[in-house]
Amino acid sequence: MPSPRSSRERRAGRPEFVSLLSQRGPAAPDSPSRRRESGGSAPPPLPEEDCMRLNPSFVGIALSSLLAVDLWASKRLGVCAGEASAWGSARPLLKVVEVSGHGIPWLLGTFYGLCQSDSSAAREVLLNLLFALLLDLVLVAVVKGIVRRPRPTHNKMDMFVTVSVDKYSFPSGHATRAALVCRFVLHHLVLAVPLRVLVVLWALIVGVSRVMLGRHNVTDVLFGLLLGYALYSVVEYCWLSPLNAPALFALWTH
Numbered sequence: 001m002p003s004p005r006s007s008r009e010r011r012a013g014r015p016e017f018v019s020l021l022s023q024r025g026p027a028a029p030d031s032p033s034r035r036r037e038s039g040g041s042a043p044p045p046l047p048e049e050d051c052m053r054l055n056p057s058f059v060g061i062a063l064s065s066l067l068a069v070d071l072w073a074s075k076r077l078g079v080c081a082g083e084a085s086a087w088g089s090a091r092p093l094l095k096v097v098e099v100s101g102h103g104i105p106w107l108l109g110t111f112y113g114l115c116q117s118d119s120s121a122a123r124e125v126l127l128n129l130l131f132a133l134l135l136d137l138v139l140v141a142v143v144k145g146i147v148r149r150p151r152p153t154h155n156k157m158d159m160f161v162t163v164s165v166d167k168y169s170f171p172s173g174h175a176t177r178a179a180l181v182c183r184f185v186l187h188h189l190v191l192a193v194p195l196r197v198l199v200v201l202w203a204l205i206v207g208v209s210r211v212m213l214g215r216h217n218v219t220d221v222l223f224g225l226l227l228g229y230a231l232y233s234v235v236e237y238c239w240l241s242p243l244n245a246p247a248l249f250a251l252w253t254h
């Protein structure tokens with residue numbers, strides 16, 4: 001016979017169970033009628049599904065911990081989030097870096113280059129870069145719209161030309177573009193080694209600057225870099241050429 005104390009404690013500690021199970025009808029294992037029938041003896045063990053509902057999974061705990069560390073680290077690293085922040089004087093410089101990774105200069109520059117190109121190789125590369133940039137914009141907008149993670153609270157929304165989904169933070173559009181363009185340029189432009197190093201450094205600086213400006217959390221940027229890197233493989237797979245997209249190339253042939 002269980003002590004009245006332990007039975008009372010069990011009931012007091014789990015009010016949700018009582019209401020949850022009693023909704024299932026008179027035969028519910030822990031319902032008052034069942035307890036009366038069994039002469040007040042200890043209730044049978046709870047069904048496994050109900051126990052699992054109360055136990056947060058390992059993945060859940062790991063994710064919440066990662067998010068907590070992410071928010072904490074992003075706040076600490078947002079040293080240029082405002083003029084009054086610890087490194088506030090570097091903010092104008094980081095905003096120049098921001099413009100260097102923005103979609104508009106890249107789209108306009110690529111389009112201009114395409115109009116000016118006088119070799120079929122240049123046209124092919126620039127047309128694919130334009131396709132890559134547009135694909136990147138669409139993909140980032142879709143993911144931002146699905147995830148809807150708000151930007152860090154310390155972010156000042158004073159960015160150069162944004163669209164509605166840019167109020168969301170995950171993933172960083174600048175980081176995806178930087179990684180995508182970096183991989184693209186390294187594969188399709190013949191550059192001296194110092195310039196290749198510079199391109200990689202630029203992509204990394206764009207990523208780091210997003211957190212320093214307070215625009216993003218660290219995970220937004222890490223995921224953005226990975227997404228941009230992976231997106232290049234999709235562009236390579238769908239590579240447009242005069243053979244598979246003759247109409248598109250005819251548009252640019254003078």
Ligand SMILES: CC(C)=CCC/C(C)=C/COP(=O)(O)O
Pocket residue numbers: 102103104107137159160161162163166168169171172173174175210215
């Ligand atoms: C309007 C066009 C063509 C592009 C928007 C570019 C933009 C503002 C992206 C947001 O980047 P983050 O997600 O890194 O803040």
